[in-house]
Amino acid sequence: MSTLRLLDRPSPNFDVRSRAIDLVVLHYTGMQDAETALARLTDPAPTAGKYPGPWQDANVALDAPLARVSAHYVVGEDGTIFRVVPEQSRAWHAGASSWRGEGDVNSRAIGIEIVNGGHDFGLPDYPAQQIDAVVALVEDILARNHMKPSQVVAHSDIAPERKQDPGEKFPWKRLADAGVAVWPENISSERAEHSVVTVQTQLASIGYAVKQTGVLDSQTKAALMAFQRRFRPALIDGVADAETQALIAALAHTS
Numbered sequence: 001m002s003t004l005r006l007l008d009r010p011s012p013n014f015d016v017r018s019r020a021i022d023l024v025v026l027h028y029t030g031m032q033d034a035e036t037a038l039a040r041l042t043d044p045a046p047t048a049g050k051y052p053g054p055w056q057d058a059n060v061a062l063d064a065p066l067a068r069v070s071a072h073y074v075v076g077e078d079g080t081i082f083r084v085v086p087e088q089s090r091a092w093h094a095g096a097s098s099w100r101g102e103g104d105v106n107s108r109a110i111g112i113e114i115v116n117g118g119h120d121f122g123l124p125d126y127p128a129q130q131i132d133a134v135v136a137l138v139e140d141i142l143a144r145n146h147m148k149p150s151q152v153v154a155h156s157d158i159a160p161e162r163k164q165d166p167g168e169k170f171p172w173k174r175l176a177d178a179g180v181a182v183w184p185e186n187i188s189s190e191r192a193e194h195s196v197v198t199v200q201t202q203l204a205s206i207g208y209a210v211k212q213t214g215v216l217d218s219q220t221k222a223a224l225m226a227f228q229r230r231f232r233p234a235l236i237d238g239v240a241d242a243e244t245q246a247l248i249a250a251l252a253h254t255s
C-alpha cells in the first residue's frame with residue numbers, strides 16, 4: 001500500500017466476522033462533508049441531534065439514538081484514505097442486503113465509504129484524484145484477498161430496494177478499465193425479447209437477489225434500476241428495454 005495516502009481514524013463500531021471475505025462494497029457517505037461522515041462512522045453513541053440532515057424528520061427527538069455504523073475505509077475527495085476498521089473485523093455498512101444468494105454481507109465484505117453528498121446533496125461529481133485513490137485501494141484489496149473484479153459491488157446492488165449509492169455518477173467504467181470492476185463486454189447485437197423469468201434468472205446469476213416470479217414486480221424493478229444505475233446510468237427507469245436486456249445478458253454470461 002506504499003502508494004496510498006493512508007491515515008488512521010479508528011472506529012469502535014465493529015465485531016467479529018463469521019466467514020471469509022469475498023466482496024468489496026462501495027458506498028457514498030451521503031453527508032454534508034468528510035468530517036461529518038467520519039464523526040458518524042466512528043461514533044459509538046450517535047443521536048439524531050448530532051447529525052441533522054434531510055434523512056430524518058425535522059421533529060425527531062434530538063436524543064433519539066441512531067444505528068451505530070462504520071466501514072473499513074473512507075476515501076476523501078482529495079484521495080486521502082482513512083483506515084477506520086481493520087479488514088479482519090466485521091464493519092457495519094451493508095445493513096439488510098444479499099448477494100449471490102447469501103445475506104449478512106457485513107460478515108463477508110470490505111466496505112469502502114467514498115465521501116460524496118449523494119442524492120441528498122445534489123449528486124456531486126467524484127473528483128479524479130478521489131477515484132484514483134479508490135482504484136488503487138480496491139486493486140490492493142483484491143490482490144491481497146485473491147479476489148476478482150466481479151467481487152466488487154455497489155451498495156445499491158446488494159440492497160436495491162433500499163439504497164442508491166454510490167449513485168449513477170460513480171464512474172464504474174473507469175474502475176473496469178483499471179481491472180477492479182466488471183463491465184458488460186461482447187454485447188449481443190441481436191435484440192432478443194427475453195421473458196421476465198429469463199431476465200430474473202440472469203439478474204440472479206449476476207448476484208442480484210431477485211426471485212423468479214415471472215412478473216415484473218417491485219423486487220425485479222428495483223434490481224433493474226440498480227443494474228441500470230451502474231451499467232446504463234443515462235436512463236434509470238426499471239424497464240427491461242432491449243439495451244438493458246442485452247447488457248444483463250452480457251454480464252450474466254461472463255460473471
Ligand SMILES: [Zn+2]
Nearest residue numbers: 027028155165
Ligand atoms: Zn451505502
